[in-house]
Amino acid sequence: MKKLSVLTMAAVFAVLFVMPYFLGVSTGQTKSVTLNYANFPPAPTFPCVQMERWKKQVEKKTNGRIKINTFPGGTLLGAKGMMDGVIAGQADIGCLCMAYQPGRFTVTNAVSLPLGIPDSETGSLVLLDLYKKYKPVSFNKVKVLTMFTSAPASIMCKKPVRTLADIKGVDLRASGGAAAILRIWGANQIGMPMSATPEALQKGVVQGLFSSLEVMKDLKFAEDCKFVTMTNTVVYPFAVVMNLNTWKSLPENTKKIMDNLAEDQAEWTGNYMDSHVKDAIAWSKKVHGVEFIKLDKKSTAKWNAVLSPIVEKWIVKADKKGFKGKEIVSSIKTMIAEHSK
Ligand code: 3IO
Numbered sequence: 001m002k003k004l005s006v007l008t009m010a011a012v013f014a015v016l017f018v019m020p021y022f023l024g025v026s027t028g029q030t031k032s033v034t035l036n037y038a039n040f041p042p043a044p045t046f047p048c049v050q051m052e053r054w055k056k057q058v059e060k061k062t063n064g065r066i067k068i069n070t071f072p073g074g075t076l077l078g079a080k081g082m083m084d085g086v087i088a089g090q091a092d093i094g095c096l097c098m099a100y101q102p103g104r105f106t107v108t109n110a111v112s113l114p115l116g117i118p119d120s121e122t123g124s125l126v127l128l129d130l131y132k133k134y135k136p137v138s139f140n141k142v143k144v145l146t147m148f149t150s151a152p153a154s155i156m157c158k159k160p161v162r163t164l165a166d167i168k169g170v171d172l173r174a175s176g177g178a179a180a181i182l183r184i185w186g187a188n189q190i191g192m193p194m195s196a197t198p199e200a201l202q203k204g205v206v207q208g209l210f211s212s213l214e215v216m217k218d219l220k221f222a223e224d225c226k227f228v229t230m231t232n233t234v235v236y237p238f239a240v241v242m243n244l245n246t247w248k249s250l251p252e253n254t255k256k257i258m259d260n261l262a263e264d265q266a267e268w269t270g271n272y273m274d275s276h277v278k279d280a281i282a283w284s285k286k287v288h289g290v291e292f293i294k295l296d297k298k299s300t301a302k303w304n305a306v307l308s309p310i311v312e313k314w315i316v317k318a319d320k321k322g323f324k325g326k327e328i329v330s331s332i333k334t335m336i337a338e339h340s341k
Contacts, residue, residue: 051240105136
């Protein structure tokens with residue numbers, strides 16, 4: 001009697017759990033879900049490096065229940081269509097630079113005001129905090145997985161820019177808040193995503209760009225831009241977003257794993273960026289003989305002094321759109337002080 005019931009139980013167990021396994025039928029617990037993750041720049045750049053890191057973390061922490069297919073280089077969605085592509089479900093996940101649609105992401109783009117964010121780690125944590133504090137409506141149609149920023153931007157150029165007089169009329173590429181800064185310095189600012197910049201530089205459409213310096217190595221800009229002016233002025237903000245239906249379809253424990261990863265991922269990306277900028281500077285000097293032009297204290301003060309109207313103007317504009325411009329700026333200042341300790 002006892003023997004039989006053990007056998008019966010073993011048979012029932014086999015039918016329920018073991019046989020489906022051999023037949024390739026998944027039970028609820030072992031079912032694996034594959035998600036597509038789109039990114040706009042080429043694979044060696046930092047938005048894609050952080051994408052691969054996030055993929056690895058999620059696959060490991062979910063024991064393979066979630067698989068991520070990554071699409072760098074705009075192969076699934078491009079720079080400007082990223083947000084709408086994810087909303088429409090053309091990709092489950094997308095990494096976007098908010099500077100490419102400055103009117104769309106008013107609150108979070110405020111981290112691109114000249115407020116003195118010292119590095120990417122600080123910028124990334126400030127941006128994520130800002131998002132959590134204000135939960136801007138511009139992200140209502142997606143799930144935000146993380147946010148981060150570039151390192152502060154400097155000028156990479158085919159000719160030397162040593163003074164404010166040198167920059168007048170030079171064709172330089174930048175987007176969003178960084179673009180406003182170039183214009184006030186007197187450059188001929190040209191807007192385009194980073195992914196379009198290598199071709200523009202090669203064709204001579206632009207003489208240089210204003211962004212973080214790791215691209216000197218990752219996109220080989222050191223081959224064309226033999227001069228860098230170390231302005232360290234403004235960061236570019238990024239968001240990683242997920243299609244809402246995809247998010248709702250995920251198991252609770254997976255959602256928890258992804259939520260718990262948000263801040264860790266922001267910090268990791270900031271750290272990676274900050275150390276990679278140092279690598280890229282050393283590499284550009286050694287391999288391509290790039291000259292890095294440092295501005296002394298007096299010049300730095302001069303370059304920064306002309307920027308103050310930008311913040312004032314942004315506050316007026318944000319208020320008109322119904323945001324609390326002044327409060328947002330002072331929140332950012334407080335968050336910078338907290339995170340750069
Ligand atoms: C950036 C964008 C794509 C790949 C590498 C990058 N490094 C800094 C940025 C910031 C940015 O979006 C831009 O357009 O300068």
